Amino acid sequence: MNQAELQKLVEEISLRYFHAPFKHEVKINNRMTTTGGRYFLKDHHIDINGHFLDKKYYADLVGIIKHELTHYHLHLAGRGYQHRNRDFKNLLAAVGGSRYTPDIGLRRRQNRNYIYECKNCHFQYPRVRKVNTKKYRCGKCGRRLTLIRKNK
Known part of the structure; x- marks a missing residue:
């Protein structure tokens, strides 16, 4: 068209x-x-x-x-x-118009390049950007995070 x-x-x-x-x-x-x-x-x-x-x-x-x-x-x-x-x-x-646009696969997905894990409760935090592990801690238990995978 x-x-x-x-x-x-x-x-x-x-x-x-x-x-x-x-x-x-x-x-x-x-x-x-x-x-x-x-x-x-x-x-x-x-x-x-x-x-x-x-x-x-x-x-x-x-x-x-x-x-x-x-x-x-x-x-x-x-x-x-x-x-x-x-x-x-x-x-x-x-x-009879559509309220939302249907997803036809055009949306971009962000690559989760870094995965951090809590040392205590083992909850994982996938992140696009690098995180300062001295400044940020686990949101569940408050303990330290460690970098377990880096995809870059």
């Missing part, structure tokens, strides 16, 4: 479910990893995660578009457009 097809799809969804036209621009953003879309308050354009444009994610894409259009139409109407607002929750449920 290209930019023009996505624009047309968003305009159709807006008319069908919200009974109001979408008069702004939709952009494809391939740099997104943790979110499906984003609505911009200043110029009212919508970014859509390019990874969801594949045909196998079509149902997820429609849910994401409904979510962003809910922000769009409520903001332009001067009503509560934020996730915590009742107006947003009610309209999102009414149009």
Whole structure:
């Protein structure tokens, strides 16, 4: 799906479910990893995660578009457009939009390079960064920690 097809799809969804036209621009953003879309308050354009444009994610894409259009139409109407607002929750449920973006494996995982262990209770603490064992102690028993594995 290209930019023009996505624009047309968003305009159709807006008319069908919200009974109001979408008069702004939709952009494809391939740099997104943790979110499906984003609505911009200043110029009212919508970014859509390019990874969801594949045909196998079509149902997820429609849910994401409904979510962003809910922000769009409520903001332009001067009503509560934020996730915590009742107006947003009610309209999102009414149009059948998705509340959360499904995880399709784009999120990065941090490597736990260091594993510390308590000398007394043997509780393990995986950490990304090195920890000063003279300064920090076990949160359970208060005893010293030792470095047991370093993956770097």
